[in-house]
Amino acid sequence: MKASLPVTNHMETRPDIDPTPEPKKKLKKVNKGFKQLAVYIMLILFASAFVVPFFWLLSGSLKSSSELFANPPVWIPEVFQWSNYKEAFTSFPFLLYFKNTLIIVFFTCVGAVMSNSLIAYGFSRIEWKYRDGVFILVLATLMLPFQVIMVPLFLIFKDIGWIGTFYPLIIPHFFGNPFFIFLLRQFFIGIPKELSESAKMDGASELTIFLRIILPLSKPILATVVIFQFIEAWRDFLGPLIFLSDNRLYTLSLGVQQIMSENDPRWALLMAVGVAMTLPVIIIFFFLQRYFIEGITFTGSKG
Amino acid sequence: MNTERRNLRNGLLFISPWIIGFLFFTIYPLFSSLYYSLTKYNLITEPEFVGLQNYRELLFVDDVFFTVLGNTMYMIFVGLTLTTIVTIFIAILLNTKDIKGMSFFRVVFFIPTLVPFVVLAILWIWILQPDSGVVNSVLGLIGIEGPGWFASPKWAKPGFILMMIWMSGNMILIYLAALGDIPKTLYEAASIDGANVLQKVFHITLPMLRPAILFNGITGMIAIFQSFAEAFIITNGGPDNATLFYSLYLYKNAFQYFNMGYASAMAWILLIIALTMTLIFFRLSKRWE
Numbered sequence: 151m152k153a154s155l156p157v158t159n160h161m162e163t164r165p166d167i168d169p170t171p172e173p174k175k176k177l178k179k180v181n182k183g184f185k186q187l188a189v190y191i192m193l194i195l196f197a198s199a200f201v202v203p204f205f206w207l208l209s210g211s212l213k214s215s216s217e218l219f220a221n222p223p224v225w226i227p228e229v230f231q232w233s234n235y236k237e238a239f240t241s242f243p244f245l246l247y248f249k250n251t252l253i254i255v256f257f258t259c260v261g262a263v264m265s266n267s268l269i270a271y272g273f274s275r276i277e278w279k280y281r282d283g284v285f286i287l288v289l290a291t292l293m294l295p296f297q298v299i300m301v302p303l304f305l306i307f308k309d310i311g312w313i314g315t316f317y318p319l320i321i322p323h324f325f326g327n328p329f330f331i332f333l334l335r336q337f338f339i340g341i342p343k344e345l346s347e348s349a350k351m352d353g354a355s356e357l358t359i360f361l362r363i364i365l366p367l368s369k370p371i372l373a374t375v376v377i378f379q380f381i382e383a384w385r386d387f388l389g390p391l392i393f394l395s396d397n398r399l400y401t402l403s404l405g406v407q408q409i410m411s412e413n414d415p416r417w418a419l420l421m422a423v424g425v426a427m428t429l430p431v432i433i434i435f436f437f438l439q440r441y442f443i444e445g446i447t448f449t450g451s452k453g
Numbered sequence: 454m455n456t457e458r459r460n461l462r463n464g465l466l467f468i469s470p471w472i473i474g475f476l477f478f479t480i481y482p483l484f485s486s487l488y489y490s491l492t493k494y495n496l497i498t499e500p501e502f503v504g505l506q507n508y509r510e511l512l513f514v515d516d517v518f519f520t521v522l523g524n525t526m527y528m529i530f531v532g533l534t535l536t537t538i539v540t541i542f543i544a545i546l547l548n549t550k551d552i553k554g555m556s557f558f559r560v561v562f563f564i565p566t567l568v569p570f571v572v573l574a575i576l577w578i579w580i581l582q583p584d585s586g587v588v589n590s591v592l593g594l595i596g597i598e599g600p601g602w603f604a605s606p607k608w609a610k611p612g613f614i615l616m617m618i619w620m621s622g623n624m625i626l627i628y629l630a631a632l633g634d635i636p637k638t639l640y641e642a643a644s645i646d647g648a649n650v651l652q653k654v655f656h657i658t659l660p661m662l663r664p665a666i667l668f669n670g671i672t673g674m675i676a677i678f679q680s681f682a683e684a685f686i687i688t689n690g691g692p693d694n695a696t697l698f699y700s701l702y703l704y705k706n707a708f709q710y711f712n713m714g715y716a717s718a719m720a721w722i723l724l725i726i727a728l729t730m731t732l733i734f735f736r737l738s739k740r741w742e
Binding site for chain 1: 457460461463464465466467468470471473474475477478479481482483485486489496543546547549551552556558559560561562563564565567568569570571572574575576577579580584585586587590593619623626627629630671675678679681682685686699700703704707708713716717720721723724727728731
């Protein structure tokens with residue numbers, strides 16, 4: 151086992167490297183140990199600042215209302231009010247909103263995987279004139295704030311009678327997303343050309359190559375797309391707010407916001423719902439961390 | 454059919470979903486919003502053509518619009534700058550040699566970006582509660598009387614900046630990846646020349662991070678222009694319009710005052726501002742090179 155304290159670590163290894171250390175070198179090593187300690191202390195301070203809000207949500211969801219408003223604040227509730235959770239699930243159409251959210255999440259994920267993998271294939275595995283010019287256009291749409299097209303999109307969906315249905319939140323995802331196109335294209339470019347060429351010699355069409363060779367090799371990056379799309383749809387607020395007018399179609403986010411806008415909302419219940427909405431994403435993240443981090447650093451370093 | 458034409462046909466077929474989406478969900482809305490921006494339209498009566506009146510009103514009459522622009526620019530110049538400093542600092546800490554538990558810290562810094570917007574709002578309303586909130590009670594421990602945060606016109610925006618920093622895990626990961634790509638030999642050479650830590654940061658690390666800073670800067674700016682849910686839920690633009698940000702005011706004009714023409718004019722001004730600022734970012738980054 152490696153020594154956990156960096157200071158001792160260096161003390162142990164020092165004699166092997168340099169049997170007769172000069173005093174100055176020794177000082178340098180101790181300095182390095184201090185430096186590392188300082189780094190740890192700062193990291194722990196930052197990390198606690200990042201974690202405390204979660205702790206606060208969790209503890210708030212288990213507080214009685216008097217504890218919630220207590221000054222000075224109560225960190226750990228005296229008696230855990232599990233009833234907050236029970237009430238949250240019963241006094242609020244949690245299951246209905248949960249089901250609505252899942253429907254939207256599921257279909258947007260299907261749309262994102264299907265459309266973006268096809269599109270990215272067209273931008274990476276086939277050589278055609280104007281391809282790279284068109285791809286710049288795709289990237290340019292990344293810079294387009296949604297608000298610029300929000301009003302006309304609403305008017306279009308209103309004209310075709312889609313307001314108050316899930317369609318405006320689902321259908322556009324079947325037509326590509328610049329971020330995912332970029333992500334998948336980068337991945338497809340890295341797959342050796344020879345694989346496609348030998349398949350072509352055997353008479354395979356582009357569609358066969360796409361389905362039989364490229365897609366099976368791209369499972370990790372497709373998983374990244376699914377996860378990002380899942381999170382995006384799960385946490386979305388503006389889309390459902392604009393497009394869902396019927397409260398039987400509300401998502402969890404909209405339902406929660408509706409309660410918050412009431413007079414004197416029951417905060418402990420809201421916090422319980424908050425915990426229930428956040429836990430699934432955190433669990434998914436823990437299991438599939440690798441895909442998240444690769445996806446993000448991939449775009450950042452190549453961007 | 455020759456290969457070139459077949460490839461062109463196949464390429465276009467594969468990207469056809471994007472072409473359709475681009476035409477129907479981007480280009481058409483973009484230009485119809487240009488048209489609506491020249492009209493008065495309240496959803497009930499037909500759009501009435503008014504020329505440049507909406508733009509004139511926004512730029513020369515509507516004082517609130519300038520407050521909104523000021524609020525948004527504050528978030529970009531103050532908020533994004535602070536966020537950049539903190540995220541680079543955390544990334545440098547995480548990138549220190551022989552740090553154990555790196556993956557644990559990475560998770561901690563990243564998880565806030567996953568929280569649904571409504572939950573984010575609930576969280577921060579409580580964290581920054583003036584009397585019983587956790588931030589003010591920690592400040593109280595060291596003898597500082599905490600401000601009113603979202604209840605105070607002066608402190609509401611700094612409250613949003615704290616939220617922004619809390620949600621900046623993406624940026625940390627991107628800086629971390631970029632730091633990993635810096636050749637170690639640069640630092641070794643600097644050490645031989647006797648450079649101290651600060652000199653290394655300013656003469657090696659920051660210049661080498663330039664592409665990542667540009668990327669995070671532009672995406673961060675677009676994100677600020679788009680940020681809506683937090684302000685809508687927590688403050689609804691108040692107190693005293695201090696947190697009325699661009700997207701929120703645009704939303705209110707469209708869906709609360711039913712001023713579709715006015716909102717569309719705001720959309721086009723937003724597009725022009727976002728484009729100009731992106732170009733400026735690129736220029737600045739080139740000059741720095």
